Amino acid sequence: MNLADLNKVAVAMTANGKGILAADESTGTIKKRFDAIATENTEDNRRDYRELMFRTAEAMKNCISGVILYDETIWQKAKDGTPLVKIIEQMGSIPGIKVDEGTKPLPNCPGELITAGLDKLPDRLPKYYEAGARFAKWRAVIDIGAGIPSYTAIHTNAHALARYAALCQANQIVPIVEPEVLMDGDHDIDRCYEVTEFVLKETFQQLYYQRVALEGMVLKPNMAIAGKKSAKKSSVQEVAEKTVKLLKACVPGAVPGIAFLSGGQSDEEATAHLDAMNKIGNLPWNLTFSYGRALQAAPQKAWSGKAANVAAAQTAFTHRAKMNSLAAKGEWKKDMEKAA
Numbered sequence: 435m436n437l438a439d440l441n442k443v444a445v446a447m448t449a450n451g452k453g454i455l456a457a458d459e460s461t462g463t464i465k466k467r468f469d470a471i472a473t474e475n476t477e478d479n480r481r482d483y484r485e486l487m488f489r490t491a492e493a494m495k496n497c498i499s500g501v502i503l504y505d506e507t508i509w510q511k512a513k514d515g516t517p518l519v520k521i522i523e524q525m526g527s528i529p530g531i532k533v534d535e536g537t538k539p540l541p542n543c544p545g546e547l548i549t550a551g552l553d554k555l556p557d558r559l560p561k562y563y564e565a566g567a568r569f570a571k572w573r574a575v576i577d578i579g580a581g582i583p584s585y586t587a588i589h590t591n592a593h594a595l596a597r598y599a600a601l602c603q604a605n606q607i608v609p610i611v612e613p614e615v616l617m618d619g620d621h622d623i624d625r626c627y628e629v630t631e632f633v634l635k636e637t638f639q640q641l642y643y644q645r646v647a648l649e650g651m652v653l654k655p656n657m658a659i660a661g662k663k664s665a666k667k668s669s670v671q672e673v674a675e676k677t678v679k680l681l682k683a684c685v686p687g688a689v690p691g692i693a694f695l696s697g698g699q700s701d702e703e704a705t706a707h708l709d710a711m712n713k714i715g716n717l718p719w720n721l722t723f724s725y726g727r728a729l730q731a732a733p734q735k736a737w738s739g740k741a742a743n744v745a746a747a748q749t750a751f752t753h754r755a756k757m758n759s760l761a762a763k764g765e766w767k768k769d770m771e772k773a774a
């Protein structure tokens with residue numbers, strides 16, 4: 435492992451004012467997104483859609499540090515035959531790859547999940563590196579509900595994340611460590627805080643046991659935020675203050691950067707929360723975005739599967755990328771949204 439090089443990549447992924455585009459939806463997940471815009475889930479449509487984002491020069495060059503790809507996409511070629519990975523590189527952005535194989539039920543823990551994909555990872559990682567991937571992603575999912583999460587689920591998922599991270603670093607790939615506490619429930623922000631704190635502390639303990647170099651990783655956490663079905667809605671300032679407090683309590687300063695998932699927040703909420711955190715400032719790590727839905731909802735809608743809408747989709751993508759780039763510097767203002 436060359437830690438100096440891993441660190442360089444991790445620093446570039448979370449460089450000030452830039453963030454990550456999570457375009458790594460599995461074929462099943464992108465089907466849900468395409469269903470919403472009445473677009474058929476074919477390989478060509480998936481390619482055309484992702485190609486239009488990767489070719490959006492203004493967004494990619496100025497706002498997007500890296501792109502997380504799904505396995506299909508890393509091998510795909512653009513319509514003109516250029517590998518999609520090459521287009522990303524030409525835009526000055528770093529290609530990355532989702533390497534987990536989704537979730538399976540966790541035995542003896544009803545309603546809880548464990549992320550699969552460790553077994554073949556040592557063989558797959560060198561191939562992804564050769565294809566151009568310089569970072570990877572593994573998502574663990576922790577749900578909040580009556581009697582859950584269990585310690586079994588927290589511990590087992592944290593252990594798998596650490597095993598994945600160690601394997602990535604051994605293959606000169608920066609791991610994005612993503613322990614996602616879901617915001618699907620009716621819990622309030624304080625319950626989310628308490629669970630996320632436990633999850634992050636366990637995750638960093640397991641990373642230590644697996645000898646993962648924190649300087650060569652990026653954390654992708656959820657924010658401290660109330661569940662979508664909660665009656666108690668928190669203000670932007672409360673989410674920002676509690677998330678910063680939580681991260682300061684759990685994430686060592688050796689981690690170069692933290693890139694949040696959006697997790698089902700609206701586009702503007704995800705931007706406003708990130709901005710408010712960066713306005714607090716004086717943080718030991720760079721705080722940025724690694725958004726999927728919060729970057730892509732608008733371009734997807736504008737595109738709606740039609741070649742004639744590519745320019746409109748690229749405009750929508752550029753706008754969201756710019757708003758989040760400003761938020762990553764604490765320079766976003768709500769009225770910038772109206773001007774769009």
Ligand code: 13P
Pocket residue numbers: 456573612695696697698724725726727728
């Ligand atoms: P969302 O921003 O849509 O939560 O997706 C980010 C991601 O990569 C989840 O694994």
